[in-house]
Amino acid sequence: MNGIPALVHDVMTRRVVALRGGAAFKDIVRVMQDWHVSALPVLDDTGRVVGVVSEADLLGEQEDGDADTAGIGRHGRTVRLIEAGKADAVTAAGLMTAPAVTVAPDATLARAARLMARTRFKRLPVVGPDGRLRGIVSRSDLLKVFLREDEEIAEEVRREVVVRLFGTQAATVRVEVRRGVVTLTGRVRETALIPLAARLAHAVAGVVDVRCALTGLPRRPALAPDLAGPGVPAPHRARTP
Incomplete structure (x- = not known):
C-alpha cells in the first residue's frame, strides 16, 4: 500500500x-460454523461466482411474521425458521441470493466500503474479469488500512498531494499526522488548490480526518506617493499659483 491508494487485493x-x-x-450450516463466517459464495461448474448464501438466507429473515412460528432475529427482525423436515432437501442454488454482489481486486477500498454500505452486506466476493473467485473482502479487512503508521501516512500526503499540487511551493506546507488525523499548515500562492489538497489528503489510505489550515500569501500594502521607495520618483504635483 506504500505510495499508492489501497486496493481490495x-x-x-x-x-x-x-x-x-x-x-x-x-x-x-456446518461449513459456516466450522469457518466462522456468516456468508458463503456459490460457484458454478466453471468456478464462476453465481450467488451468495448468507445466514439471512438460511433463516428466512423477514420484517414481520407470525409470533407463534417466528423468533427474534438480528436488528429486531423476526426470523422464520425453515421446517427441519425440509432442511436436507434445500440446496445452495435455491437458497442463495443471486446475482451475487461482487467487487474487483483492483477496486479501491472506498468503493468496496460504499458497496457494502449500499447493499448492507458484511462480506463481498472478489472476482476477476473472468468471474472466477479470487478472494473475500470483509468489513474488518477494510479497517486494516487504518493501522498504517502516522509517519507513513504523512510521507504519502507530502509526496502524492503536496508536492504534486504545489511543486516548488511544497516546502512552505507543513504536514503533520497524529492518530490518522492530517493537519496541513502554511501559505501557498495558488489558493484555489487548497480545497483540492484537503480532498486528496482525505483520500490517502489510513487517513481518519483532515484539518486544513492552508492560507494564501500575505498581500503587500499599496504605498502612498510620499512613501515611495528609494530610486522611485514621487509623482509630479502641480504647483498652485
Whole structure:
C-alpha cells in the first residue's frame, strides 16, 4: 500500500471456502460454523461466482411474521425458521441470493466500503474479469488500512498531494499526522488548490480526518506617493499659483 491508494487485493482474504449449487442446507450450516463466517459464495461448474448464501438466507429473515412460528432475529427482525423436515432437501442454488454482489481486486477500498454500505452486506466476493473467485473482502479487512503508521501516512500526503499540487511551493506546507488525523499548515500562492489538497489528503489510505489550515500569501500594502521607495520618483504635483 506504500505510495499508492489501497486496493481490495491489498487486504482481501485469499483462502476462501465456497459452495456448489447442490450443497445441502445442513452442510451449509456446518461449513459456516466450522469457518466462522456468516456468508458463503456459490460457484458454478466453471468456478464462476453465481450467488451468495448468507445466514439471512438460511433463516428466512423477514420484517414481520407470525409470533407463534417466528423468533427474534438480528436488528429486531423476526426470523422464520425453515421446517427441519425440509432442511436436507434445500440446496445452495435455491437458497442463495443471486446475482451475487461482487467487487474487483483492483477496486479501491472506498468503493468496496460504499458497496457494502449500499447493499448492507458484511462480506463481498472478489472476482476477476473472468468471474472466477479470487478472494473475500470483509468489513474488518477494510479497517486494516487504518493501522498504517502516522509517519507513513504523512510521507504519502507530502509526496502524492503536496508536492504534486504545489511543486516548488511544497516546502512552505507543513504536514503533520497524529492518530490518522492530517493537519496541513502554511501559505501557498495558488489558493484555489487548497480545497483540492484537503480532498486528496482525505483520500490517502489510513487517513481518519483532515484539518486544513492552508492560507494564501500575505498581500503587500499599496504605498502612498510620499512613501515611495528609494530610486522611485514621487509623482509630479502641480504647483498652485
